[in-house]
Amino acid sequence: MHGAGPVSGITRATQSLVPLGVCILCIILSAMPYGKLWGLSISPALGLAAVFYWTVNRPDIFPVWVLFAVGLFRDFLLGDPLGLWTAVYLVIYALALSQRMLFVGSAAHSPWMGFALFAALGGFLSWTMSSLYFGAFMPAGQMAFQMGLTALVYPLIRRIFAMIDKQLRLQPVF
Amino acid sequence: MRYSGSRFDRGGFSVPGGRVTLSFFFLLLVAILLAFVHRADPSLFERWRTKVVDVSAPVLETVSWPVKAVRNLLTDLGEFWEVYEENERLRKQIEDLKVWQSAALHYERQIAQYEKLMKVQPLPGIEYVTARLIADGGSPFKHTFILNAGAKQGVENGQGVVHGLDLIGRIVNVGQHSARVLRVTDINSRIPVMVEPSRQRAIMAGDNTGQPKLEFVESELDIRAGNRVVTSGDGGLLPPGLPIGEVVQQEAGKFRVKPNSNHNRFGAVRVVRYSFPVDVDTSVGGERDLPLGGEPAPGTDSSGAEDGAPVAGPGTEAPDETESEAAPEEGNTPAAAPVRAAENRAPAPGPAAAEQPAETAAEEAEPEEAEPEEAEPEEAEPEEAEPEEAEPEEAGEEESDTGAAADAGGADRQGGAAADGE
Numbered sequence: 001m002h003g004a005g006p007v008s009g010i011t012r013a014t015q016s017l018v019p020l021g022v023c024i025l026c027i028i029l030s031a032m033p034y035g036k037l038w039g040l041s042i043s044p045a046l047g048l049a050a051v052f053y054w055t056v057n058r059p060d061i062f063p064v065w066v067l068f069a070v071g072l073f074r075d076f077l078l079g080d081p082l083g084l085w086t087a088v089y090l091v092i093y094a095l096a097l098s099q100r101m102l103f104v105g106s107a108a109h110s111p112w113m114g115f116a117l118f119a120a121l122g123g124f125l126s127w128t129m130s131s132l133y134f135g136a137f138m139p140a141g142q143m144a145f146q147m148g149l150t151a152l153v154y155p156l157i158r159r160i161f162a163m164i165d166k167q168l169r170l171q172p173v174f
Numbered sequence: 175m176r177y178s179g180s181r182f183d184r185g186g187f188s189v190p191g192g193r194v195t196l197s198f199f200f201l202l203l204v205a206i207l208l209a210f211v212h213r214a215d216p217s218l219f220e221r222w223r224t225k226v227v228d229v230s231a232p233v234l235e236t237v238s239w240p241v242k243a244v245r246n247l248l249t250d251l252g253e254f255w256e257v258y259e260e261n262e263r264l265r266k267q268i269e270d271l272k273v274w275q276s277a278a279l280h281y282e283r284q285i286a287q288y289e290k291l292m293k294v295q296p297l298p299g300i301e302y303v304t305a306r307l308i309a310d311g312g313s314p315f316k317h318t319f320i321l322n323a324g325a326k327q328g329v330e331n332g333q334g335v336v337h338g339l340d341l342i343g344r345i346v347n348v349g350q351h352s353a354r355v356l357r358v359t360d361i362n363s364r365i366p367v368m369v370e371p372s373r374q375r376a377i378m379a380g381d382n383t384g385q386p387k388l389e390f391v392e393s394e395l396d397i398r399a400g401n402r403v404v405t406s407g408d409g410g411l412l413p414p415g416l417p418i419g420e421v422v423q424q425e426a427g428k429f430r431v432k433p434n435s436n437h438n439r440f441g442a443v444r445v446v447r448y449s450f451p452v453d454v455d456t457s458v459g460g461e462r463d464l465p466l467g468g469e470p471a472p473g474t475d476s477s478g479a480e481d482g483a484p485v486a487g488p489g490t491e492a493p494d495e496t497e498s499e500a501a502p503e504e505g506n507t508p509a510a511a512p513v514r515a516a517e518n519r520a521p522a523p524g525p526a527a528a529e530q531p532a533e534t535a536a537e538e539a540e541p542e543e544a545e546p547e548e549a550e551p552e553e554a555e556p557e558e559a560e561p562e563e564a565e566p567e568e569a570g571e572e573e574s575d576t577g578a579a580a581d582a583g584g585a586d587r588q589g590g591a592a593a594d595g596e
Contacts, residue, residue, distance in 0.1 A: 032237060032309065064198050127315075142314035
């Protein structure tokens, strides 16, 4: 379906805006003041979920520079140390890309479990980097809660992403 | 889920080839480098951060409406089942507060008279900018949130942010129409505080847990669990007397502060526009007041002198002169020394303790309150210094209540002056 000319390049670049927009929207949504549950802030890492989905399912329209932009946007908006989550996203991107065949086209629970593993890894990486950055051990409870919550809502988010992806695939490619 | 024509179809990180791999490592290197540079000098990227937040603010505000509506609906539904108990509790609280109100009004008048007699330089009034929380940090390692008010609304860096009367953070980044607030619980937060009733100065340091630590405590023996923690006003960024929370003892000699405000209920907050009194009106007060109490009370400090900032207070003639001497700070005036000493011995104020002043207020009635205005200051001064010598316990109790009652009623009006009970 994909052409090889310059037109298809433009199309692909345009299509890249979709995962970029979805990731940015997810990051904005994750910054909403949802409140607290059991004393812990309810803020699922929707950005990480979006990064994982588009890396595994549509790496052709989700190049690494888009991911870098998403990571920077997250760090700027949420006030984290600049580059911290960008680096975490990049590592997750690389690992998810190398293992994507395990998650594409397999049973429904496989991507979920895969994401749960990657969420745990992302949480651990960000905790380690934050602890190094601030020079003190960060409390891990909030991070564990956030990643657990994200893994719980991932099947629902994945459905929404899949719908968008399906619409994208239906578009004619020049 | 498979699609044709993509060079990623075969999967595997190595498949895309050197181009992507190089890009990946290059960008990873840039990200790590950014973290190092940001660590070395966070201000380098603050302008960009402000721009991003400012541009995103309208989107954040729009998206936050339905989220808040749903959250409030759920919270209200949850609270609906407890409405009867809540009603009963509030009725009882109102009864208690009436006692406090009576005491507060009495002491407010009394304090105003004493201030007039002592020619106390009043602290500047506090203005507030009400703003809505449009985004929560969403990060476990950075306790911040974003408000929909910025420089255009008069918000500036360093200003405190209160929920109700309780301090919850301070402004660290200001855009045109948005501002970022660093919570008191964040690892980068340091707030100069005072523990009441012992008036121990300390630094409240966040560590990303829900309860910040108390550091650099003058005397740990004077601090008890349940003691009230308020801003000390040191440094001049925040007004003194803003309530923050209460002391929780973690282990021997280690204290934490349990913040008063419930983060779950934030909707609108207020930014405290407080300017430190730099331009002291020297026509009010004067050298005549200096000999009143001699030297400042033991245990008091002159933070303004430490910071190199001018300190306003009776007898302060010019900012330059205060730097060389231990000038009396607001709250550390010489005449306040007996008050301070009495408060240190006083038990923590409570509703029961407030009843007595309220009754005595009625008994003492008008004559005594009206007299000082007509009387000569010299005649009235011994009266206010007397209580400690005559009946220390009563004086201690009364003055302790003064501070607390004034805090409750006066913080909104004048912040520190009322809160410090001076």
